[in-house]
Amino acid sequence: MQVSALGEFPLIERLARLVQREGCPLSLPDHLATPLLVGIGDDAAAWQAGSLVQVFTTDTLVDGVHFRFAHASPWEVGWKAMAVNLSDVSAMGALPQYALVTLGLPPDVPVAWVDDLYRGMLSALSRYGGVIAGGDIVRSPMLFITVAMTGVTDLPLLLRSTARSGDxxxxxxxxxxxxxxxxxxxxxxxxxxxxxxxxxxxxxxxxxxxxxxxxxxxxxxxxxxxxxxxxxxxxxxxxxxxxxxxxxxxxxxxxxxxxxxxxxxxxxxxxxxxxxxxxxxxxxxxxxxxxxxxxxxxxxxxxxxxxxxxxxxxxxxxxxxxxxxxxxxxxxxxxx
Amino acid sequence: MQVSALGEFPLIERLARLVQREGCPLSLPDHLATPLLVGIGDDAAAWQAGSLVQVFTTDTLVDGVHFRFAHASPWEVGWKAMAVNLSDVSAMGALPQYALVTLGLPPDVPVAWVDDLYRGMLSALSRYGGVIAGGDIVRSPMLFITVAMTGVTDLPLLLRSTARSGDxxxxxxxxxxxxxxxxxxxxxxxxxxxxxxxxxxxxxxxxxxxxxxxxxxxxxxxxxxxxxxxxxxxxxxxxxxxxxxxxxxxxxxxxxxxxxxxxxxxxxxxxxxxxxxxxxxxxxxxxxxxxxxxxxxxxxxxxxxxxxxxxxxxxxxxxxxxxxxxxxxxxxxxxx
CATH class of the missing domain: 3.90.650.10 (PurM-like C-terminal domain)
Structure with missing residues (x-):
């Protein structure tokens, strides 16, 4: 069977079960213990780090799939690539912290396009919080932008799994x-x-x-x-x-x-x-x-x-x- | 100018300067303070989280660019996608912690291929540490795999910037x-x-x-x-x-x-x-x-x-x- 016949969410569920069944739990020395609070299946993953909770999410825009980048300015593409990740952090009740930016770039992309993409990302971060701390640039036949973002909170998380009858x-x-x-x-x-x-x-x-x-x-x-x-x-x-x-x-x-x-x-x-x-x-x-x-x-x-x-x-x-x-x-x- | 004329590392330096010049520093309430220790330009970013240091890296494999996935088994592709990120964590002296996996998938990829890809990733993690805590799946004209990974340490970091004459x-x-x-x-x-x-x-x-x-x-x-x-x-x-x-x-x-x-x-x-x-x-x-x-x-x-x-x-x-x-x-x- 091909992934298109299965569909995105059944595939995610299948992979979540595979990770559950065949993966090992995190094994770190006691003084580095940072237990997982939320794994696959919510807006972001989360773990305890001392008195803080770290959240961790990623979201990707692919040109021609999510939207045609040509229909938007590079500034808008950058804003949106950050905003969708900021939204996942907010859906956990956390504050944005650090972002890594992966760019898949065809060779003919103008440098000025990438500059403006970054300016859009930085504008979203300056409005909502968060800092670009690194990333990766790869050659690719089509443009894509993956952002991975962490957030931090000291409050109980907002989860998908906590709705109760009568809410x-x-x-x-x-x-x-x-x-x-x-x-x-x-x-x-x-x-x-x-x-x-x-x-x-x-x-x-x-x-x-x-x-x-x-x-x-x-x-x-x-x-x-x-x-x-x-x-x-x-x-x-x-x-x-x-x-x-x-x-x-x-x-x-x-x-x-x-x-x-x-x-x-x-x-x-x-x-x-x-x-x-x-x-x-x-x-x-x-x-x-x-x-x-x-x-x-x-x-x-x-x-x-x-x-x-x-x-x-x-x-x-x-x-x-x-x-x-x-x-x-x-x-x-x-x-x- | 196109990105291919500028080249990967000059582009990264240019974007690092742009982030330095136009980005805002992280502004979080005092009780959530997690100051950046290492930003763009090392094997991973790093910040202080209480008594621990979190490191954060990402690396991507694009089919036909990094290698032809058809030359390797999906298990090997999965192993390598994790291994390159584990290597970045190790280059900071940290221990692997949590990974998010982004898959860009053409519609005709077999589900069994994705299963084996995940098995390769899980094998690398079970050997070296780390847990898959989430990710994202997107349709894409060509296969790509982006892993974002965090690590943790309580020791001083291994940096690129600390070599001294006579070392x-x-x-x-x-x-x-x-x-x-x-x-x-x-x-x-x-x-x-x-x-x-x-x-x-x-x-x-x-x-x-x-x-x-x-x-x-x-x-x-x-x-x-x-x-x-x-x-x-x-x-x-x-x-x-x-x-x-x-x-x-x-x-x-x-x-x-x-x-x-x-x-x-x-x-x-x-x-x-x-x-x-x-x-x-x-x-x-x-x-x-x-x-x-x-x-x-x-x-x-x-x-x-x-x-x-x-x-x-x-x-x-x-x-x-x-x-x-x-x-x-x-x-x-x-x-x-």
Whole structure:
């Protein structure tokens, strides 16, 4: 069987089981003990290092797969390559620390392009924290950028596996604009300049929710994921990891106003399954979630965690009828 | 200007200056302070985390660039992808800790190939230490594997920048076999089976010097680099970082016996500039280096650090005449 037939997430699960079965646990002298707290299957790995917790994540952009680099400025590509990693760190409730940058470069890439790529990365880091501490440059037939990033925290981590029946579900901001920006790039339509630029910016210059992730952890939230593959898809992953189901109310899903304006017919589809919003989806006891939502001006309560099969997500109307949601989300290996 | 005209190492230096000039230092609350000890320009980055030091490195294999994956088993590709990172950790004197694995996969890669790739990675980790804690899988037109790895130590780091005039220079083992293995792969010649297999193994199953790096640090060595780009080239980098020159004696360079047998004409060329040996090159006060060399059965004293222009390396005959050495080493961007 080929990897495209299996798909990205089944392949990750398969490899996680293989590592579990055939890998050895970390064996270090006692005075270097840094036990693993979170392994494969969350937004980042994490371990204890003395009184601190280190988190560790990596994310890659491949030209022509994630998006066509030619559609964006190198500055935007750099910003996005950092932002997606910053988002993973924030989804653990940690603060960004050090980044290693791997560039796969075709020989004809202009040096000035690489300079501007780095400037975009540095801008994202100067806004959200983190320092480029090294990396690797390799020749490659196509451009790719892999960032590996560490983060640090002294608070309990935000995990995918800690949702409990009865929890409220909330999201830190409006959804769908990134997918709207991608659609606009691929199929341009006439739109007011401010709508166009809001959609473009949501897709190419996503804003990782670093301060928000920290606030969630400080206020006592223990369960979160960042929305990279789409609200329903990421909620499903969170429910799978927690062994539980969820219900969200369609009318409460915060659709980005630029998406409503640009794609009124599909606004909910883009908000539910568009992906790459990089908002944080989180759960917790209802009174706590309500208090936290009140602290975050753009956050919304959207549903609740319920008893049920692991990973089941229902989208309901306000009167409680189920809305059929096209499955989807982003599978890197299956997409044509 | 294109990156191929500038070359890998000038590009890295340019980006390091850009990060220095335009990047912000890490700003974390005091109780999360984890100051950077080593940034761009050594085998790994490093920071202080309480009483421990974390090191952080990344290395990539691209199919058809580093080697043709079809020439090796997936198990070997996996071993090598881990080994090159383990080598960077060892070159800092640290112990391997956690690895994130990024796979760029064309859709037609068999799942069984990926399984065996992982088995090779896990074998290297079970031998040298380290645990796969996560990663990322992306679709890509060509196969690539990026590993990002952390390590930990409580001893002073092995750095490139700490060589001093009067230091002795030594290397942990014989050189040239990996380059010999690559040459044999590209231009097969008849050879005894044990020579062939020694060369193949040196290239496809390199042995990172993790225990040796730890021993160096414990014994008081403070300066080392791993030999990935070739003895002369990596010694030049070490001298550049230390602002000093070096002289090595050709007759003392430990040429791997399989290379002498397979390529008697070019044995010294392969040993001096072949690359990918993953032995550790280290310097220190002569009495200390002599004591350490006596502790490591395969190590050799090969030369000394001398006053002179930063980064100058001379190869001398035993009577002190200079041997012209073809420049070279491995530049990822310039190689055709």
């Amino acid at each position: 409220a579900i909330a999201v830190t901001g409006p959804l769908g604009a990134s997918a709207g920006g991608l659609r606009l790039q691929e199929h341009p339509i006439p739109l007011p300049a401010e709508v166009r630029s809001a959609l473009h910016e949501a897709h190419f210059l996503p804003k990782p929710r670093v301060a928000e992730g920290r606030l969630l952890a400080r206020e006592g939230i223990r369960c979160a994921i960042d929305i990279s593959d789409g609200l329903v898809d990421d909620l499903r992953k969170l429910c799978q990891a927690s062994g539980i189901s969820a219900q969200i109310t369609l009318a409460r899903v915060p659709v980005h106003p630029a998406v409503r304006q640009a794609f009124p017919q599909d606004a909910y589809v883009l908000a539910l399954s568009g992906g790459e919003d990089y908002e944080l989806l989180f759960t917790g006891p209802p009174t706590l979630v309500e208090r936290v939502v009140a602290l975050l001006p753009s956050a919304s309560l959207i549903g609740r965690v319920v008893e049920g099969p692991a990973g089941e997500v229902q989208v309901l109307t306000e009167s409680g009828e189920e809305v059929p949601v096209a499955l989807g989300g982003w599978d890197h290996l299956r997409r044509p | 002795a220079i030594a290397v942990t083992g014989p050189l040239g076999a990996s380059a010999g293995g690559l040459r044999l792969q590209e231009h097969p010649i008849p050879l005894p089976a044990e020579v062939r297999s020694a060369l193949h193994e040196a290239h496809f199953l390199p042995k990172p010097r993790v225990a040796e790096g730890r021993l160096l640090a414990r014994e008081g060595i403070r300066c080392a680099i791993d030999i990935s780009d070739g003895l002369v080239d990596d010694l030049r980098k070490l001298c550049q970082a230390s602002g000093i020159s070096a002289q090595i004696t050709l007759a003392r360079v430990p040429v791997h016996p399989a290379v002498r047998q397979a390529f008697p004409q070019d044995a010294y060329v392969l040993a001096l500039s072949g690359g990918e040996d993953y032995e550790l090159l280290f310097t220190g006060p002569p009495t200390l280096v002599e004591r350490v060399v006596a502790l490591l059965p395969s190590a050799s004293l090969i030369g000394r650090v001398v006053e002179g222009p930063a980064g100058e390396v001379q190869v001398l005959t035993e009577s002190g005449e200079e041997v012209p050495v073809a420049l070279g080493g491995w530049d990822h961007l310039r190689r055709p």
